[in-house]
Structure formats: structure tokens, C-alpha cells
Amino acid sequence: MTDHAARPATIPGYIDHKDTHLTRLRRIEGQIRGLQRMVETDSYCIDILTQVSAATKALEAVALGLLDDHLRHCLLHAANDPTELEKKLTEASSAIARLVRS
Numbered sequence: 001m002t003d004h005a006a007r008p009a010t011i012p013g014y015i016d017h018k019d020t021h022l023t024r025l026r027r028i029e030g031q032i033r034g035l036q037r038m039v040e041t042d043s044y045c046i047d048i049l050t051q052v053s054a055a056t057k058a059l060e061a062v063a064l065g066l067l068d069d070h071l072r073h074c075l076l077h078a079a080n081d082p083t084e085l086e087k088k089l090t091e092a093s094s095a096i097a098r099l100v101r102s
Helices: 015-040 045-078 082-101
Strands: none
């Protein structure tokens, strides 16, 4: 895992879309609470699975948005420093690999 404490304080790449990401995450939080209620009330398995799929897709959309913000912001700012650019590319590649595996 990356040591985030060692990083200098910078503006996150998602800052321009922060409100959009937060809105989506709050909506996903509501979906998850809905899933809990469905299980608590013994809803039909397929209905629960359908909602799990919707929540998963919503989380994937947030992840892809954050990744896009990262690529556009962090890689752009690292473009003039080959060492930093290589580090950011490796970091982005690792994040993409984690997303694909999940």
C-alpha cells in the first residue's frame, strides 16, 4: 500500500468534480441501506441481486470518474518531470489493475 502520509499536501485531482462524486456516493449509500432493508425483510433473492448489481455499477462509475480526474490532473502536472510521471503512471496502472480485478 502507498504511504499517503509521506505525500505533500496537494489539491486532489477530483476537486472540480467533488460535489458530483459526493452526490453519487450519497446515492450509493442510500442504495446500500436499501439492500440492508431488503435482506432484513426477506426480499426475493433475485431482487436483492439486481440491486447489488446496480450499486456495483454505481461504484464503478465513481471509480472511473476519479480515475479520469486523476489521469487528467496528476499526470498532467507530472508531465514535466519524467521521474514523477513514471511514478504517477505506475500508480494509475496499479489502480486500474485493482479496478479490473474487483
